[in-house]
Amino acid sequence: xxxKNRLLxxxxxxxxxxxxxxxxxxxxVWADLxxxxxxxxxxxxxxxxxxxxxxxxxxxxxxxIVLRDLHRRYVxxxxxxxxxxxxxxxxxxxxxxxxxxxxETQAFVDIINTLADQRQGLQDDVEVRVADxxxxxxxxxxxxxxxxxxxxxxxxxxxxxGRILLYNNRARLQFRALSDAPGAAGGGExxxxxxxxxxxxxxxLIAHALENIQHRLRKSAAQPVTNFVTTTRAGQLxxxxxxxxxxxxxxxxxxxxxxxxxxxxxxxxxxxENEARRDEILHTLTEGNRASLANVRAAAEMLDFSxxxxxLRQRFRKVIRDEVKAMSxxxxxxxxxxxxxxxxxxxxxxxxxxxxxxxxxxxxxxRLSLRTxxxxxxxxxxxxxxxxxxxxxxxxxxxxxxxEFEIRELRFRLSGAGRLVHLDLIWSGQAMSTETVMNxxxxxxxxxxxxxxxxxxxxxxRHDGEMWLEREKVKHRAFFRLVLPxxxxxxxxxxxxYLRGESRPEYYDFDLFSWSERxxxxxxxxxxxxxxxxxxxxxxxxxxxxxxxxxxxxxTRILNGKLLQxxxxxxxxxxxxxxPPESSKIHGITPEMLVGQPVITKVLxxxxxxxxxxxxxxxNAAFDMRFLxxxxxxxxxxxxxxxxxxxxxxxxIHPNQDSHRLEAIAERFGVTVIGRHTAMGDAIVxxxxxxxxxxxxxxxxxxxxxxxxxxxxxxYYARLKY
Amino acid sequence: xxxxxxxxxxDDEPNIVISLEFLMKREGFAVSIAVDGEEAIDKIRxxxxxLVLLDVMMPKKSGFxxxxxxxxxxxxxxxxxxxxxxxxxxxxxxxGLALGADxxxxxxxxxxDLVEQVRQLLGLTA
Numbered sequence: 061x062x063x064k065n066r067l068l069x070x071x072x073x074x075x076x077x078x079x080x081x082x083x084x085x086x087x088x089v090w091a092d093l094x095x096x097x098x099x100x101x102x103x104x105x106x107x108x109x110x111x112x113x114x115x116x117x118x119x120x121x122x123x124x125i126v127l128r129d130l131h132r133r134y135v136x137x138x139x140x141x142x143x144x145x146x147x148x149x150x151x152x153x154x155x156x157x158x159x160x161x162x163x164e165t166q167a168f169v170d171i172i173n174t175l176a177d178q179r180q181g182l183q184d185d186v187e188v189r190v191a192d193x194x195x196x197x198x199x200x201x202x203x204x205x206x207x208x209x210x211x212x213x214x215x216x217x218x219x220x221x222g223r224i225l226l227y228n229n230r231a232r233l234q235f236r237a238l239s240d241a242p243g244a245a246g247g248g249e250x251x252x253x254x255x256x257x258x259x260x261x262x263x264x265l266i267a268h269a270l271e272n273i274q275h276r277l278r279k280s281a282a283q284p285v286t287n288f289v290t291t292t293r294a295g296q297l298x299x300x301x302x303x304x305x306x307x308x309x310x311x312x313x314x315x316x317x318x319x320x321x322x323x324x325x326x327x328x329x330x331x332x333e334n335e336a337r338r339d340e341i342l343h344t345l346t347e348g349n350r351a352s353l354a355n356v357r358a359a360a361e362m363l364d365f366s367x368x369x370x371x372l373r374q375r376f377r378k379v380i381r382d383e384v385k386a387m388s389x390x391x392x393x394x395x396x397x398x399x400x401x402x403x404x405x406x407x408x409x410x411x412x413x414x415x416x417x418x419x420x421x422x423x424x425x426x427r428l429s430l431r432t433x434x435x436x437x438x439x440x441x442x443x444x445x446x447x448x449x450x451x452x453x454x455x456x457x458x459x460x461x462x463x464e465f466e467i468r469e470l471r472f473r474l475s476g477a478g479r480l481v482h483l484d485l486i487w488s489g490q491a492m493s494t495e496t497v498m499n500x501x502x503x504x505x506x507x508x509x510x511x512x513x514x515x516x517x518x519x520x521x522r523h524d525g526e527m528w529l530e531r532e533k534v535k536h537r538a539f540f541r542l543v544l545p546x547x548x549x550x551x552x553x554x555x556x557x558y559l560r561g562e563s564r565p566e567y568y569d570f571d572l573f574s575w576s577e578r579x580x581x582x583x584x585x586x587x588x589x590x591x592x593x594x595x596x597x598x599x600x601x602x603x604x605x606x607x608x609x610x611x612x613x614x615x616t617r618i619l620n621g622k623l624l625q626x627x628x629x630x631x632x633x634x635x636x637x638x639x640p641p642e643s644s645k646i647h648g649i650t651p652e653m654l655v656g657q658p659v660i661t662k663v664l665x666x667x668x669x670x671x672x673x674x675x676x677x678x679x680n681a682a683f684d685m686r687f688l689x690x691x692x693x694x695x696x697x698x699x700x701x702x703x704x705x706x707x708x709x710x711x712x713i714h715p716n717q718d719s720h721r722l723e724a725i726a727e728r729f730g731v732t733v734i735g736r737h738t739a740m741g742d743a744i745v746x747x748x749x750x751x752x753x754x755x756x757x758x759x760x761x762x763x764x765x766x767x768x769x770x771x772x773x774x775x776y777y778a779r780l781k782y
Numbered sequence: 783x784x785x786x787x788x789x790x791x792x793d794d795e796p797n798i799v800i801s802l803e804f805l806m807k808r809e810g811f812a813v814s815i816a817v818d819g820e821e822a823i824d825k826i827r828x829x830x831x832x833l834v835l836l837d838v839m840m841p842k843k844s845g846f847x848x849x850x851x852x853x854x855x856x857x858x859x860x861x862x863x864x865x866x867x868x869x870x871x872x873x874x875x876x877x878g879l880a881l882g883a884d885x886x887x888x889x890x891x892x893x894x895d896l897v898e899q900v901r902q903l904l905g906l907t908a
Binding site for chain 1: 789795797800801802804805808846847850851854866868869871872873874876877880881888889890891892893894
C-alpha cells in the first residue's frame with residue numbers, strides 16, 4: 061500500500077472512530093434517560109443537531125490535519141530519504157540527502173551524509189592507488205624490458221614445463237647462431253614465447269639442475285643457482301647458469317615453491333676453442349718436452365762418465381742433438397699453428413662431497429633399484445665436479461655392475477688424499493678383468509633410458525681425474541676408485557645477505573607463472589587457449605600431384621589469443637622446376653628471386669620445428685597440406701598436427717554467404733588486407749581472421765578444438781554435396 | 783756379488799733406452815729391453831727380472847696395465863716396479879702407486895737419483 065493510501069485509510073479510520081465514540085456515547089446516554097428526560101431533552105437537542113454535526117466534522121478535519129502532519133513527518137519524509145539514500149548507495153555516490161523533517165530525522169540525515177562523504181573519500185583514494193599501482197607495474201615492465209634488451213647475456217625465463225615465458229633479444233640472436241635451419245626461421249623455430257626449451261636442451265639435464273637447486277633451497281644455501289655446460293644439436297657449447305623463480309608462499313612462513321627458472325646462456329664454443337688451443341700449447345710444452353728433456357738429461361749425465369768408449373760417446377751426443385732439435389721444432393710448432401683438437405674445459409662447480417654421494421645414492425636406488433649404503437664419508441670434503449655427467453658415469457658403472465655381476469648392494473666411500481678426493485664404489489664378490497673395466501670405461505654410457513655420447517673416460521678426463529679398479533682380497537670385495545680434484549670449502553654467505561626473502565629486485569615483478577600447464581589432450585582444449593601456427597604457401601600452380609611445387613612459405617604464430625608479430629617464418633624456395641609466367645602474375649615472384657634459395661627438403665624441417673606443438677591453421681588448408689604431404693617421403697617429416705581451415709570455419713559462422721574467399725571473409729570481419737598474395741601477408745590476414753572467428757564460434761557452441769574439427773567436417777561434407 | 787740382479791727396461795723411446803741401458807749395465811746389472819707393453823709382460827714372465835723400469839706411455843699395453851697384471855699374479859709379486867712417466871699429474875702418480883708400483887719417477891729425472899732409487903728397491907743400499 062502506498063504511503064498516500066495509508067494516509068487516506070488512517071484518516072478514514074479516525075473519522076469512523078470519532079463517529080463511533082460520539083454515536084455510542086449518545087446512545088448510552090439516551091438509553092439511560094427516563095422517558096420524561098428524553099422528551100425534555102429532545103426539543104433542546106434537535107434544533108442544535110446541525111451544530112453537533114458541524115462540531116463532529118470539525119473534529120474529524122482537525123484529526124485529519126494532525127494525522128497528515130504526523131504522516132509527513134514520520135512516513136513521507138523517511139520514505140523520500142530512503143529513496144534518495146538508495147540512489148546515493150547504488151547510483152550517485154556524490155548525491156547528498158536534504159535535511160528535512162523533525163530534528164531527530166535531520167540528525168540521521170547528517171550521519172548518513174557524513175558516512176557518504178567518508179565512503180567517497182575512500183573510493184577516491186582506492187582509485188588513486190589503483191592508478192598508481194598500474195603505473196608502477198607499467199614502469200617496472202618497461203624497466204625490465206630495457207634491462208633485458210641491454211643485457212649482453214642472453215636470458216630465457218621458463219616455467220616448470222620448460223615453456224619459454226620471456227626472453228631477450230640477445231637470447232634470440234644466440235639461438236639464431238645455434239639453429240641449423242637454413243636461415244629461414246632465424247632461430248624462431250627454437251625460441252619463442254610458449255615454445256619448449258627442451259628443443260635446445262636435454263630434458264634430463266634441466267631436471268638435474270632443478271633438483272640441485274631444490275636441494276640448495278632446502279638447505280637454505282646462500283645462492284641457489286647452478287652452472288652447467290651443454291652441447292647443442294649444432295655442436296655448440298653453451299655455458300648455462302640457472303636460477304630459480306620462486307612463487308608466493310602458500311601460507312605465512314612456509315617455503316616458497318619454485319615456479320620456474322631463469323637460464324643465463326653464454327655461447328662458449330669460441331672461448332673453449334681458444335682455451336683448448338692454449339691448453340694444447342701448454343700440454344705440448346710440458347708433457348711433450350718432459351720425455352725429450354729426460355732423454356737429453358740422461359744422455360748428458362752419461363757423457364760425464366770417463367769410462368765411455370768413443371762410439372757410445374758419439375751416440376749420446378747424437379741423442380742430445382736430436383732431442384734438442386725435436387724440442388726446438390716442437391716449440392716453433394706450438395707457437396705458430398695448432399691442430400683444432402677440441403678439448404673442452406667444462407665448467408666445474410664446487411659441491412659438498414657428501415651431497416654428491418647422496419645424489420649418487422638416490423639415483424642408483426631410483427633408477428636401478430639397487431640397494432646402497434654409505435661406508436664412510438668425510439663430511440668436510442668439497443669436490444670440483446660437473447655433477448650431471450659425473451653422476452651419469454657413477455650410475456652407469458653401477459648399472460653395469462648390477463646387470464653383469466648381479467651385485468646386490470653398492471657402497472660408497474669418500475675420503476680425502478691431499479689435493480685429491482677418493483670416491484669409491486664398493487661391492488662384494490668377484491672383480492672383473494682389466495679388459496672389462498677398460499670396455500666399461502670406453503663405451504658410450506647407455507643405461508636405464510639415458511643415452512650419452514660420452515664415455516666414463518671422457519667424464520673422468522673432463523674432471524682431470526683418474527679411475528681404476530682395486531681389489532680387497534681379504535674382504536673378498538672390490539671397488540672402483542674415482543679420483544677427483546678437491547675444492548676449498550665454500551664460504552657460506554650469510555643467508556640474510558641474499559635477497560631471497562621478501563625483497564625481490566624491483567625490476568622483476570611479472571606474474572608470468574599463472575600460465576598453467578596446458579593439458580596434452582588437445583581436443584578438449586579451448587580454441588582460445590591453444591597455440592597456433594598460421595601459414596600459407598605460394599606455388600608454381602594448382603596441381604601438386606602433377607609436379608607443381610611450393611615456392612614460398614609464410615607462417616606466423618598465435619599464442620594466448622595474440623598474434624605474435626615478432627615471430628614469423630618467411631622463406632622463398634627453389635622449386636627445382638620452371639615457374640609459369642601466369643603464376644608470377646598472381647604472386648609477383650620471378651624466377652630470378654628463386655635463384656640460390658634453399659630447396660623444399662631443406663626448408664620443411666625448419667617449418668616442422670617452427671610448428672612443433674601447435675595447431676596448424678590455413679585458408680583452404682587442404683590445398684597447402686597436400687603440398688606438404690607429398691614431401692613426407694622426401695623429408696621423413698610428417699605434419700600430423702591438428703589442422704583448422706578458415707574456409708570451413710567461415711562456412712560454419714556465415715552459412716548464408718556466397719563467398720568464403722579470404723578477401724571476402726577479411727572484408728566481412730573488417731580485417732585490413734596487406735600484401736595479399738605473398739605467403740606471409742596471407743598468413744597474417746588468415747591469422748587475424750581466425751582470431752575474430754574464435755568468439756563467433758563460441759556463440760555457436762563451438763569452444764574446443766574437437767568441436768571445431770567436428771563442425772568443420774560436417775560443413776565440409778555439406779559443401780561436397782552441392 | 784754372487785747374484786747379478788736382472789733389470790728389464792720397458793720403454794718405446796730408443797733415446798732414453800740407450801742411456802738407461804748403459805747406466806744399468808755400468809751399475810753391474812744384467813739388462814734386457816722391451817719396446818712395448820706386451821713384450822714387457824712376456825719378458826717379465828720368461829726372464830723374471832728383479833726390477834722393471836716401466837714407462838707409462840707405451841704401445842699395445844700401457845705401463846698401468848702391465849703393472850696391474852704383474853701385481854695381480856702372485857708368481858710375479860716379487861718383481862719390483864719403478865714407473866717412469868712424462869706426465870706430471872699427481873692423479874697419475876696416485877694411480878700408479880695404487881696399482882702396485884713400488885716407486886714412481888717423473889721425467890726428466892736425475893740419473894743419480896734413479897740409480898739410488900733402483901738400488902734401494904733392490905735392497906742394495908750402498
